[in-house]
Amino acid sequence: MIEVYEKLNEIFREVFDNPTLIVNPGTTADDIEEWDSFSHINLIMMIEIKFGIEFKQKEVMRFKNVGDMAESIQSKIKF
Amino acid sequence: MLNDYAKIFTQAENYNIAYLCSGYQCDLGFGSRVAFRWVFPDRSLLNITFAELEEDSNRCANMLLDLNVIKGDPVFTFLPKQPSLYSFFLGILKINAIACVLFSNFGEEALMDRLGDSKAKILLTNKGFLRKVKSIWDSLPELEKIIVVDIEEQESERVLSYQKLLGSSSLNLTIPPTVPDTPSVIHYTSGSTGKPKGVLHVHRSIISQVKTFREILSVEDGDIFWCTADPGWVTGVSYGIIAPLSQGITQIQYSGTFNAEIWFEILQNEKVNIWYTAPTALRMLMQEDTSLFAKFDLSPLKFIFSVGEPLNPSVIDWARSILHKDVYDTWFQTETGAIMIANRPGMEVRPGSMGKPYEITAIILDEQNLPVPPRQQGRLCLEPGWPSMFICYLNKESVYRQKFASGYYETGDLAYKDENGYFWFFGRGDDVINTSGHLVGPFEIESALLELDEVAEAGVIGAPDELMYEKVVAYISLKQDISWTRSLEIKLRLHVSNKLSSIATPQEFVIVERIPKNKSGKILRRLLKAWYTGEDVGDVSTLESE
Numbered sequence: 001m002i003e004v005y006e007k008l009n010e011i012f013r014e015v016f017d018n019p020t021l022i023v024n025p026g027t028t029a030d031d032i033e034e035w036d037s038f039s040h041i042n043l044i045m046m047i048e049i050k051f052g053i054e055f056k057q058k059e060v061m062r063f064k065n066v067g068d069m070a071e072s073i074q075s076k077i078k079f
Numbered sequence: 080m081l082n083d084y085a086k087i088f089t090q091a092e093n094y095n096i097a098y099l100c101s102g103y104q105c106d107l108g109f110g111s112r113v114a115f116r117w118v119f120p121d122r123s124l125l126n127i128t129f130a131e132l133e134e135d136s137n138r139c140a141n142m143l144l145d146l147n148v149i150k151g152d153p154v155f156t157f158l159p160k161q162p163s164l165y166s167f168f169l170g171i172l173k174i175n176a177i178a179c180v181l182f183s184n185f186g187e188e189a190l191m192d193r194l195g196d197s198k199a200k201i202l203l204t205n206k207g208f209l210r211k212v213k214s215i216w217d218s219l220p221e222l223e224k225i226i227v228v229d230i231e232e233q234e235s236e237r238v239l240s241y242q243k244l245l246g247s248s249s250l251n252l253t254i255p256p257t258v259p260d261t262p263s264v265i266h267y268t269s270g271s272t273g274k275p276k277g278v279l280h281v282h283r284s285i286i287s288q289v290k291t292f293r294e295i296l297s298v299e300d301g302d303i304f305w306c307t308a309d310p311g312w313v314t315g316v317s318y319g320i321i322a323p324l325s326q327g328i329t330q331i332q333y334s335g336t337f338n339a340e341i342w343f344e345i346l347q348n349e350k351v352n353i354w355y356t357a358p359t360a361l362r363m364l365m366q367e368d369t370s371l372f373a374k375f376d377l378s379p380l381k382f383i384f385s386v387g388e389p390l391n392p393s394v395i396d397w398a399r400s401i402l403h404k405d406v407y408d409t410w411f412q413t414e415t416g417a418i419m420i421a422n423r424p425g426m427e428v429r430p431g432s433m434g435k436p437y438e439i440t441a442i443i444l445d446e447q448n449l450p451v452p453p454r455q456q457g458r459l460c461l462e463p464g465w466p467s468m469f470i471c472y473l474n475k476e477s478v479y480r481q482k483f484a485s486g487y488y489e490t491g492d493l494a495y496k497d498e499n500g501y502f503w504f505f506g507r508g509d510d511v512i513n514t515s516g517h518l519v520g521p522f523e524i525e526s527a528l529l530e531l532d533e534v535a536e537a538g539v540i541g542a543p544d545e546l547m548y549e550k551v552v553a554y555i556s557l558k559q560d561i562s563w564t565r566s567l568e569i570k571l572r573l574h575v576s577n578k579l580s581s582i583a584t585p586q587e588f589v590i591v592e593r594i595p596k597n598k599s600g601k602i603l604r605r606l607l608k609a610w611y612t613g614e615d616v617g618d619v620s621t622l623e624s625e
Contacts, residue, residue: 017186017577018207029336030120033159033183033207036336038581042572049565 004070004077011050012066015043025067051077094282095257097140097172100324101133102254113329116303117162118345120335127162129327132169134250139170141248146201146224150175150255151262153197157181157190157204157212160309160334163228163241165320167203168310172263173254177279179265182311183208188527188578191215192274193267194222197473203241205229259283259466265473266313268413269520271510277473278413285321287417287438287467292322295409295421295437296384302352303379305331305345307360312517313413314386317467318355339367343375350379357387359515361394361406362546372401382424384409387516388548389504392430408433410504412490413518414482416467420502432501433494439465443496448485451495456505459494460487510604512541514549517582521604524585527578528553528571533561536594538602539585542611553585554607556593563590 005023013021016034029035035043047069048054053076063069093099104110110130117125127135148154154171156179158164164180171178181193190212194202198221204212206229216222227234228241263282267275296318298304304323308315323330331349335341337360346354383398383406390408398406409421410433420441422434440462443451451457463483472479482489493505512519521539528537536556541549553571557563568588576584589611595603609616 015573015576017573018210020210028120030334034581036184036581038584039184039576041586042569042576042581042584045565045569045572049569 001070001074004073005066007050008047008066008070008073011043011046015039015046023066025065025070027066028064047073053077092256092258094259094261094285095172095175095254096263096282096285096321096325097136097169098254098257099285100169100321101129101136104129104324104327105133107327109327112327114324115162115165116329116331116349118331118333118335118349122341122344125162129324132166132324135163135166135245136169136173137250137252138245138248139167140173140252140254141170141250142226142244143170143174143176143201145244145248148174148176148201152176152200153179153265154201155179155181155194155197155199155203157183157185157202157208158228159183159205160332161228162332164203164310165332168316168320172282173252175255175257175261177262177265179267179277180310180316181267182309182580184311184580184582186576186578186580187211187215189275189523189580189583191218192523193277194219196267196274197265197277200224201226203228209238257282260470262470264316266316266413269511269518269523270478271520272522273520274523275520276475276478278469279471279473280416280467280469284317284416284467285325287465288317288322289325291418291421291437292318292326295407295418295423296322296353296355297382297424298323298326298328298353300327302328302381303331303350304328304353304355305333305349305351306355307333307342307357308355308386313411313416314355317417337363339364339371343372343377346377346380347375352379352381353384354380354382355384355386357516358385358390358394358408359388359547361385361398362391365394365397369401377402380404382407384421386411386418388513389433390431395428395430410434410502414469414488415461415465415490416469417465419461419465429501431503432497433504434502435500436461436502441496441502442487443494444485444487453498454495456493456495458508459490459492459502459504460485461490463488507541510540512539512549512551514541514544514551514582515547519551519583523579524551524553524575524583525602527575527583528555528585530578531571531574533557533567534571538594538604538607540604540607540611542587542608544586547586550586551583552587552589552607552611554589554591554594554610556591563588 012023113126114129114132115127154176156164168178203226224237226239226241230240233239261282264280266278269275306319386409405428407422409418411418420433420436422428443457445451445457493508510521524539525537528534535558538554542552544550595606
């Protein structure tokens with residue numbers, strides 16, 4: 001799981017163009033000013049590309065924070 | 080006690096918007112009244128009274144005077160929604176400097192265009208955004224100092240701590256005489272071509288803002304008002320700062336992102352009476368399960384108003400059925416400064432209509448600048464002279480003059496009027512894209528896309544979208560030997576998002592061999608739109624030959 005967070009952190013930095021950004025399981029869109037519904041699509045697309053996975057729309061809607069994302073990614077990597 | 084809004088406009092030197100928003104409220108005895116009730120994302124609350132707002136904004140004004148800001152100097156904020164932004168905004172106006180609030184999602188290029196065009200002198204920002212601003216600072220010679228809200232000590236002679244400056248600034252301030260023509264606020268807006276235009280308003284604009292606040296939005300003394308717009312846009316300033324504060328009305332500010340449940344909690348818990356929001360937000364609410372709404376008691380809510388994009392009749396039907404309320408659509412633009420055409424309580428709502436003009440002559444003109452009969456579509460124009468009319472586009476005098484070439488103000492919108500005086504929006508007369516209520520210029524996006532090595536040509540249009548009204552669609556042709564991949568798509572998306580803003584990010588890319596242009600090389604966006612929607616492409620005789 002640590003690897004997932006490390007990779008996620010890199011993705012967040014690239015998507016939000018902020019090399020100092022640090023995310024943790026509790027990070028939400030309220031913590032990152034640039035994280036809105038438009039940039040969320042970029043974020044999801046980037047995660048899919050970098051992890052080689054695909055999300056279903058319903059899954060994406062259920063993500064409340066970075067922890068939810070990481071768990072979903074982890075489950076997809078496993079299978 | 081009634082706050083007689085007409086009285087404040089009788090004293091010629093009393094037009095200072097910031098004085099009317101804070102000091103005047105204290106003079107009326109409303110100092111202890113809550114001006115802002117902040118709801119933070121963690122649901123914590125903060126009340127700011129008019130007296131506190133007066134003190135903080137006086138300190139901000141003195142802070143700016145100490146930094147040698149003088150009348151007419153442009154002073155900007157680039158911050159997420161937070162209390163200090165609002166005090167600082169009023170502080171700017173109190174010394175007759177000019178305030179501009181930048182949308183906090185802007186990228187470097189969007190920032191540079193605006194700060195550079197206006198010759199901004201001072202910028203208020205935060206630590207998180209400082210890196211972005213510093214990366215373009217060398218290209219902004221007029222930007223003397225940056226004030227940072229969340230550093231405790233001065234970083235250098237030019238990067239200063241807001242808290243430190245505030246602590247050493249005096250509470251006492253004499254507001255200079257402010258005649259109605261004194262420049263007050265700049266808002267930037269996008270056009271079909273060129274860079275964004277700086278729309279300059281004057282302190283007189285408060286007349287229209289207050290009158291429409293009372294008579295269209297129907298806010299009465301004692302009401303709780305919530306305007307959900309960001310102060311980076313005209314609605315968030317005219318109706319999220321100026322109108323409610325200058326009327327002594329308590330307003331809600333929420334600094335979190337959209338969340339249906341939280342929004343309804345706010346409406347319920349804060350007993351909101353008048354709610355001013357946007358069609359995209361309402362359409363997002365419509366996607367929620369109706370059981371969500373049943374658990375909230377919105378009985379204090381009297382009226383819902385909407386602005387930013389055309390309001391679909393289905394939204395009105397939804398609100399009637401689920402919230403048991405009408406939604407009143409209102410129409411205005413950055414240039415108009417205040418509501419010009421609206422539906423309002425007491426008037427029959429015709430779903431899909433913009434409503435009727437308020438204290439303005441609105442007219443539909445044809446290509447010969449002649450008024451057209453009812454139900455015939457034409458250019459929506461306004462008779463100039465309303466109090467909140469913009470006075471210029473910064474550094475673009477000829478563009479400003481063109482806007483009034485017919486003798487009327489050209490809104491750029493196409494519409495028609497029915498036999499009963501209701502106006503009906505048809506579409507834009509130019510290529511400007513209205514996505515979720517934000518106007519985006521295709522030229523800026525095309526320019527950003529062309530900066531990437533892989534892109535040979537780009538043409539950007541707004542395409543119909545059920546949620547956002549219009550979405551940004553980019554037609555691109557790729558350079559030789561370049562293939563379209565998801566990795567390239569995300570590269571393009573991030574480039575636009577980080578250069579301009581996330582709002583400008585194309586939601587769809589269409590790869591073509593060539594971008595259609597006319598013989599003089601102008602991109603035929605009309606043709607791209609027709610391709611996208613499958614409509615008749617019309618006359619293509621001017622199309623550039625192969």
